[in-house]
Amino acid sequence: MIDINKAIEALNWQKEPRGLYEPIEYTLASGGKRVRPTLTLIAAEAIVNGSLLNGDAIEQALPAALALEVFHNFTLMHDDVMDRASVRRGQPTVHVKWNDNTAILSGDQMLIEAYKLLSDVPADKLPQVLKWFNEMATGICEGQQLDVDYEHASQVTIEEYLKMIELKTAVLIANALRTGGYIAGANAAEQQALYEYGRHIGIAFQVQDDILDVYGDPKTFGKAIGGDIVCNKKTILLLTALENADPESKAELLQWLMATDCDAQKIAAVTAIYNRLEVREVCEAVMEEQTALALAELDKLPQNEATEKLRQLAERLVTRNS
Amino acid sequence: MIDINKAIEALNWQKEPRGLYEPIEYTLASGGKRVRPTLTLIAAEAIVNGSLLNGDAIEQALPAALALEVFHNFTLMHDDVMDRASVRRGQPTVHVKWNDNTAILSGDQMLIEAYKLLSDVPADKLPQVLKWFNEMATGICEGQQLDVDYEHASQVTIEEYLKMIELKTAVLIANALRTGGYIAGANAAEQQALYEYGRHIGIAFQVQDDILDVYGDPKTFGKAIGGDIVCNKKTILLLTALENADPESKAELLQWLMATDCDAQKIAAVTAIYNRLEVREVCEAVMEEQTALALAELDKLPQNEATEKLRQLAERLVTRNS
Numbered sequence: 001m002i003d004i005n006k007a008i009e010a011l012n013w014q015k016e017p018r019g020l021y022e023p024i025e026y027t028l029a030s031g032g033k034r035v036r037p038t039l040t041l042i043a044a045e046a047i048v049n050g051s052l053l054n055g056d057a058i059e060q061a062l063p064a065a066l067a068l069e070v071f072h073n074f075t076l077m078h079d080d081v082m083d084r085a086s087v088r089r090g091q092p093t094v095h096v097k098w099n100d101n102t103a104i105l106s107g108d109q110m111l112i113e114a115y116k117l118l119s120d121v122p123a124d125k126l127p128q129v130l131k132w133f134n135e136m137a138t139g140i141c142e143g144q145q146l147d148v149d150y151e152h153a154s155q156v157t158i159e160e161y162l163k164m165i166e167l168k169t170a171v172l173i174a175n176a177l178r179t180g181g182y183i184a185g186a187n188a189a190e191q192q193a194l195y196e197y198g199r200h201i202g203i204a205f206q207v208q209d210d211i212l213d214v215y216g217d218p219k220t221f222g223k224a225i226g227g228d229i230v231c232n233k234k235t236i237l238l239l240t241a242l243e244n245a246d247p248e249s250k251a252e253l254l255q256w257l258m259a260t261d262c263d264a265q266k267i268a269a270v271t272a273i274y275n276r277l278e279v280r281e282v283c284e285a286v287m288e289e290q291t292a293l294a295l296a297e298l299d300k301l302p303q304n305e306a307t308e309k310l311r312q313l314a315e316r317l318v319t320r321n322s
Numbered sequence: 323m324i325d326i327n328k329a330i331e332a333l334n335w336q337k338e339p340r341g342l343y344e345p346i347e348y349t350l351a352s353g354g355k356r357v358r359p360t361l362t363l364i365a366a367e368a369i370v371n372g373s374l375l376n377g378d379a380i381e382q383a384l385p386a387a388l389a390l391e392v393f394h395n396f397t398l399m400h401d402d403v404m405d406r407a408s409v410r411r412g413q414p415t416v417h418v419k420w421n422d423n424t425a426i427l428s429g430d431q432m433l434i435e436a437y438k439l440l441s442d443v444p445a446d447k448l449p450q451v452l453k454w455f456n457e458m459a460t461g462i463c464e465g466q467q468l469d470v471d472y473e474h475a476s477q478v479t480i481e482e483y484l485k486m487i488e489l490k491t492a493v494l495i496a497n498a499l500r501t502g503g504y505i506a507g508a509n510a511a512e513q514q515a516l517y518e519y520g521r522h523i524g525i526a527f528q529v530q531d532d533i534l535d536v537y538g539d540p541k542t543f544g545k546a547i548g549g550d551i552v553c554n555k556k557t558i559l560l561l562t563a564l565e566n567a568d569p570e571s572k573a574e575l576l577q578w579l580m581a582t583d584c585d586a587q588k589i590a591a592v593t594a595i596y597n598r599l600e601v602r603e604v605c606e607a608v609m610e611e612q613t614a615l616a617l618a619e620l621d622k623l624p625q626n627e628a629t630e631k632l633r634q635l636a637e638r639l640v641t642r643n644s
Contacts, residue, residue, distance in 0.1 A: 020467040078430060082423040101404040101470070104426060108400060109463040111433060116456045119449065127445045130452070134438045141431040145342040148423070 001045070002062060004037045008069060023094045023106035024113065027073050030089045036072055036176040037065035039310075043180030043194050046306035057184035063120035064129055064179045070117060071133075072172060074110035075140055077103055082144075111137075125183050136175040143167025150234055158239050162203060162286075170202025193300035200294035201314050207287040208317060210235035214271055215280055226267030232257050236286065241279045249273055291318050323367070324384060326359045330391060345416045345428035346435065349395050352411045358394055358498040359387035361632075365502030365516050368628035379506035385442035386451055386501045392439060393455075394494060396432035397462060399425055404466075433459075447505050454504075458497040465489025472556055480561050484525060484608075492524025515622035522616035523636050529609040530639060532557035536593055537602055548589035554579050558608065563601045571595055613640050 013025035044061035079085070080093040081103045087093065095103035114133075121129045146164040150156045177198040178191050186194065212221055213228045214237060228235050241253055253273050259266050274280060294314045301307050335347035366383035401407070402415040403425045409415065417425035436455075443451045468486040472478045499516040500508075508516065534543055535550045536559060550557050563575055575595050581588050596602060616636045623629050 017464060017467045017471055019471055020464055078426055082426060100422075104400055104404060105463060105466055105470075108430075108433065109460065111430065112456055112459040112463065115437060115452070116460070119452045119456060123449045126452070127441065127448055130437070130441045130448070134434055134441060137434045138431065138438070141427060141434065142339060142342055144427055145339045148427075149339055149341055 002041055002058065004034050004041065004065065004069075007062060007066060008034065008037075011066065011070075019098075019102065020106055020109055023077070023098055023102055024110050026091075026097070027077055027094060027110070028070070030091050032073070032089060034069060036172060037069040039173060039198065040065035040068060040176045040180035042306050042309050043177040043186075044184035046194075046301055046304060046310065047181045047184040047186045047190060049302065049304040049306055060122055060125075061180045061183040063117050064133075064183060065176070067114045067117035067133070068172065068176045068179070070110055071114035071137065074107050074114060075144075077107040077110060079144065081107075082148075121183065128182065129179055132175055132179060136171050139167040139171040143169070143171075153234075156234050156239060158236060158243060161234065161236055161239055165206040166199065166203055169206045170199045173202040173205075174198030190301055193297040197294045197297035197310065197314075200290045200297070201317060204287045204290035204294065204314075204317055207236055207283055207290065208320065210237055211280060211283050211287070212320075213237075214274065226263070226271070229267050229270045230263045236283050237274055237279050240282050241274055241277050244277050244279070244282065245273070249277060288318060291315075324363055324380065326356050326363065326387065326391075329384060329388060330356065330359075333388065333392075341420075341424065342428055342431055345399070345420055345424055346432050348413075348419070349399055349416060349428075349432070350392070352413050354395070354411060356391060358494060359391040361495060361520065362387035362390060362498045362502035364628050364631050365499040365508075366506035368516075368623055368626060368632065369503045369506040369508045369512060371624065371626040371628055382444055382447075383502045383505040385439045386455075386505060387498070389436045389439035389455070390494065390498045390501070392432055393436040393459065396429050396436060397466075399429040399432060401466065403429075404470075443505065450504065451501055454497055454501060458493050461489040461493040465491070465493075475556075478556050478561060480558060480565060483556065483558055483561055487528040488521060488525055491528045492521045495524040495527075496520030512623055515619040519616045519619035519632065519636075522612045522619070523639060526609045526612035526616065526636075526639055529558055529605055529612065530642065532559055533602060533605050533609070534642075536596065548585070548593070551589050551592045552585045558605050559596060559601050562604050563596055563599050566599050566601070566604065567595075571599060610640060613637075 008028055011028065013021045013028075015021045040061055041058060044058045048057045076088060077094050080088055081095045081100055085093055086096045091097075093103070094106065098106075118130060118133055119126070143164055143166070146160075147168060150160070150164060174195045175198070177194040178186075181194040182191050210228065213223070213235065214226060216225060218225050227233075228237075232238075242250065245253060253270065256266055256269050256273075291314050295311065298307055298311055298314075301310075330350055333350065335343045335350075337343045362383055363380060366380045370379045398410060399416050402410055403417045403422055407415055408418045413419075415425070416428065420428075440452060440455055441448070465486055465488070468482075469490060472482070472486060496517045497520070499520040500513050503516040504513050532550065535545070535557065536548060538547060540547050549555075550559075554560075564572065567575060575592065578588055578591050578595075613636050617633060620629055620633055620636075623632075
């Protein structure tokens, strides 16, 4: 198996002008779980092992894997400017360490670098991989815009919310898997299965994230519990509560949404309403359904060690607490 | 000949979410001279007519031509945020009409849209066109960063300045021409000649822009004369003056660079120093040299109506006054 961290470290950012490349180097060196490129390589492995082709195909999937990781980090750099986020992976964000213009321009260059990496995809596979990459990138920008729109919207349905997180999070994971499989020689049904598996775990992951923000273990969660409640984020928990509440609970909930000066009390009160309305159970059911749909897709793939890794990933997702 | 304005108008931005696509539509509808895509098509025409192939090749160059125009407008959208420019083509810039985040996100989407258009390049030509596009885009980001760096630098050489404008302006024009020619079947020598022609007229154009900012006809120039002098922009005129000045003139010039409250006087005084040092003549010689180099490249191309258009463009450049 290719060491994805080493491959990312091996990318060369020792170029001039430093003001352009140093923030890219800084961002990529700050870690992260490398989930997306790892999934690209596992998908390639699943297909190669299955069809008994040689291991070169996994090597051939590496440029696309790297492109997806660089692209993901580009979205974080620009998102952090737009969200005015000051910390990412325990370090100051680029627009804080440098300035807004640096984050904009180095982010642009990072998006271009992703396309540069992509251009190393074997020529016969490039048109399709580029087309999918562009669709994915478009989905993510659309999802980001919807997220902004929904922040100001008076009403958002759960369906709209799920569509938004699908675009913002799931299509990147789905495309990472499909692209890896395609480069390794997956047929159309396998490409589709990899995409759908990724889409469903992507949605499940984001729903679980919303749940953990309220119900996670403070010792392992990493962030402060209740952050979404404090800032009235329209998570699936809040939307479920608003949709399922009796008039009295709804009024109480809306009252708390207006509170801004008593965070601990607000978290406790809103959590109590969630508990009463069994919001956690409803959302966990959504997550478990998405996970089950993901697992079902795996049956359409060759069964081997790599597919088993994808199965375990989906199963761990449901039980993670951080 | 393809009507490039109609082709740009025919791009569909009637998509959701509107917050993402409306600023793109607004920017592309605001006009501009469409120089870059026009050059792509003329280059294709020059090669096709020359080799007596059919006109399909010009049609095939259209997606790349559009990609280059969309890309160019993406750079303007992000540059305007970074430069805090409030007006572009007589209209409020996107970050003024909407906000910074909109300009960042719609700009990102515009860059992705450029790559989408590019993916319609014939598959056998795509790897090379994508590789060149990425190199060009990188050059433009590097040029933008150098421009920022030089703003704060105590000393910039004319050589450094020419390299910066080559990256910021000329490589896009050069690549527009080379790409059009390549898609139409240009051989390696013709590709190179188109690129070099574009690079030289790109540099000449930017040098001429600097000259016109001081010596242009106020009736036709469009902007206020002397804007660069007022804000101490390190144009080739200022750099030439600083490099060629006797100690006395240099001291006088540096003194005026510190003045901030007497624009008209400052413009008159700095222009007088330029006149004394014959800065205009030196810079015009640079521009004429670049134009001559551009024209020489045309001799390496098939001689036809399209090549003649390129010749006239270079010749008009030297005598333009707006």
